[in-house]
Amino acid sequence: MASRFPSGAAVGHVTGASRTSLDTIGRSKVTLAGITPGKPSLSTATGSFYQRPDATADPIGDEEIINYDTPEFQYAGQAYTRIGVTSDGYLVVGGGTGQDVTPEPNGLPDPKRPNNILAPFWTDLDGTSAGGIRVDVLDREGARWIVVDWDVTVFGTSSARRFQVWLPLTGVSPSANIRYAYDPSALPKAPPGGLKYLVGAENVAGSAGDALSGLPKGDLSVPTTAGKPGGSLTYSVTLTGGTAGSVTTSMTSSTVPGTTVLHTPLAAP
Numbered sequence: 001m002a003s004r005f006p007s008g009a010a011v012g013h014v015t016g017a018s019r020t021s022l023d024t025i026g027r028s029k030v031t032l033a034g035i036t037p038g039k040p041s042l043s044t045a046t047g048s049f050y051q052r053p054d055a056t057a058d059p060i061g062d063e064e065i066i067n068y069d070t071p072e073f074q075y076a077g078q079a080y081t082r083i084g085v086t087s088d089g090y091l092v093v094g095g096g097t098g099q100d101v102t103p104e105p106n107g108l109p110d111p112k113r114p115n116n117i118l119a120p121f122w123t124d125l126d127g128t129s130a131g132g133i134r135v136d137v138l139d140r141e142g143a144r145w146i147v148v149d150w151d152v153t154v155f156g157t158s159s160a161r162r163f164q165v166w167l168p169l170t171g172v173s174p175s176a177n178i179r180y181a182y183d184p185s186a187l188p189k190a191p192p193g194g195l196k197y198l199v200g201a202e203n204v205a206g207s208a209g210d211a212l213s214g215l216p217k218g219d220l221s222v223p224t225t226a227g228k229p230g231g232s233l234t235y236s237v238t239l240t241g242g243t244a245g246s247v248t249t250s251m252t253s254s255t256v257p258g259t260t261v262l263h264t265p266l267a268a269p
Contacts, residue, residue: 001233002026006245006266016235025237032231038076038224039208040201045219049166049181053136053147060087060127062155063103067095068135070146072170075116075178076203077226079170085135085148087127090119091165094204103155105198108209115206118222120163120180121188123197124155137169143176144169154191161188178222188215203227 005011005023017027058066065086072081075093084096092100093116100114103124108117127133131151138147146167153160162183168176180199182188191197201222202209212220247264 001030001249001251003237003247003249005237005239005247008241009239009245009266010241012238012240014235014237016233017237025235027233027235030233032233035230036228037203037205037207038078038227040076040203040222040224041210042199042201042212043221043223045177045179045221048184048219049140049179050164050183050219051138051140051147051181053134053138053149055134055136057132057134057151059132060085060152062087062126062128063098063101064127065092065096065098065101066133070135070167071137071144073146073167074170075118075167076224078204083135083146083148083167085133085150086114087152088125089121089123089150089152089161089163090114090117091148092117104196105200108198108200108202108211109206110202110209111206113206115202116204117200117202118165118178118180119198119200119202120150120165120182120220121161121197121199121216123161123191124195125150125152125161126155127152129153129158130160140166141176144172145176154195157192159189159192160186162186163188178224180216180220180222182216182219184218187217190215 003025011019017025020026065084067084080094082095084092086101088103105122130153134149136147148165164181166179200211249262251260
């Protein structure tokens, strides 16, 4: 790690790092603990939340993903404002790409992509000849929720599957858990042809998750633990002289590609 100060600023007293030139300081290799992601789990929920949103459906084909910007919600201790909804019955929290789309689940948790997923019914599904994806914000039981609705079919068939994910907005109902909702009159059946299917959830690292044994018999709740923040490093420095500008701090890590650069405004004395 190294910090460079504006032209004309001289480094005086330094605590927690070392002066490497008149206007720079640095710190040699430091080992910091990484973020410990929260852990999702599944439990039975009471009642039925299934409610088709009024939003216009977005068409989705086979092995596709649609990214949506959303109001802020929490998942496993982190805040997000984006989701990637796949045709195969799961969404990627934080958004995704084509590399996160796969029709065949391999069990959870799994460090391989996709990660950070909520899967109300993951199998080889296709929206080409079905209603598609609806995403809306609804009020329910004193809270506001992002509702993600799938209307798709099992690939190569006309066998319909309809289900939802409900995401409570940050700060609106802190005690509410993410919820999987199913039409009680048309609960998901095992896909024909022996296709694999999975109902579950996984954290951002693919290090923890939970999967239902068998088919859902009603709505499910997805509680999570909050996880723990990563380690931190601080230093202090006294500057003399100089003009307004910015401190440029750069850092490299064996686990993060490239160089992380931060520019911090600095007012003139």
